[in-house]
Amino acid sequence: MSAGASDLPLYRSIAADIQTAIERGDFADGVTMPSENELTARYGVSRGTIRQAFAFLRSTGVVSSRRGARRQVRSGPKVQSMTELVSFSRWARGLGETPSSRTLGAALAPASGVVAEKLGVEKGTNVFHVERVRLLGAVPTMLESTYYPGSLASLISVIDLDVESITDRLADHGIVFADAEHAIDAVAATPREAELLDLAPGAPLLRTVRRTTDPVGEVLECSIDLYAGEAVAFVVRNSLAAGATSRVSARTGD
Template sequence: MPKGQKKIPKYKMIENDILQNIKSGRYPKGAPIETEQELSSRYEVSRVTVRQATNNLVARGYLSRSQGSGTYVSEQKVVSRATTVKSFTEEMKAMGKQASSEVLDFRVVPASEEISRKLQLEIGSPVYHIVRLRRADGEPMMIETSYMSVVDYPDLTYERLSRSKYRYIEEEKKLTIAHSHHVVVPIMPTEEMIGHFDCDPASPLLKVFNTTYLADGNILDYTELVINTEKYQYQSIRQK
């Protein structure tokens, strides 16, 4: 190995090799790949190393797992490319899909220290706690948990949340959404997430922490998105 060159971890080499096999067509879309035992024998590594490689490919959207069945090359997924701030409804419409929202929880709570900091409100200020299951053509894509100021949006209703929250902000409130800041991390699914997504308990999901800002500099909301990586592939493109 040339001096100064970093050693590539074994799991990363396996991840890259499987990805190359997917792109070359050796593993067709929808087809199963070898079992963990078969892969560990082929690459002469532990099953833990193989699982790390395949977990990464599941999180990236190239593989999916079916509990009790195996690991498969993913079919075409809904892909989100975060270039501009768009609502989920707008994204799905652009892809020819019908978006829908199921409101799982909608109530007013006092802002905790963390939420008050995120929304730049005083601790204890009334905020909406909103949980929605977002679907595309009936398929569950994400669980969205949002917090918004009650004082700023006193007329927010269950009916409005069942449609498009951004449409309510832009068309009814006549406000302009400027930009959002988000952080993406992998997580393991909880029982609640497994129940909504019917996903493999051993496969990671993506969680997005998102703060959306209005053109006047005020914060619209703070949202945590849990993405069903077997159905919805999240990508971010940054422009210079």
């Protein structure tokens, strides 16, 4: 690539060249990118220009980076079905990915209005709050903020939250996550959320507010999860048969 190949700033031209290489298949999803030194030599520019190019690619979701780690090509959206209730860990392993977590906090906290409503408790009641960054491989994918009834605090507090699945460990105690309802919308990442998910501030996030119950309808959790918009896609399957009875009833009443 020649420096005068376009009217774009040099770092943008380099970013475009790298993105073209990714789209051409030179770098597969999840592959570590060449080092700054390698790209400096390849393009004949300063490290500062290469860093600007990567900052632009990161802001557009093409590559990801973590402090102290080499940059990686971001993989395409991972599809998550909303017709089956599975934990993040089981979903990730089903995709052939290695799930992990980075725990930000785990402690009793007063329930806000939304959380209190979902858990069926009075506002201000102490509930157990767990906040984690969930990763697929080395890529931050979801910021998870989950609230549990205070009665579960003693069981959850002894779980290795960076390694183990809360859902799986509670199942060992006969506590089964059976049914859930989700509300899904799109929000823009705050500066804190963007930093935790390795995104640019204002980047699109998919937010799910989930209320999960056990087989007899007891509420087990309220979770407010933020997914990197380019990392995950939700699939909802509908069936004509699901509403057949109501449609037949409506017709016979005409």
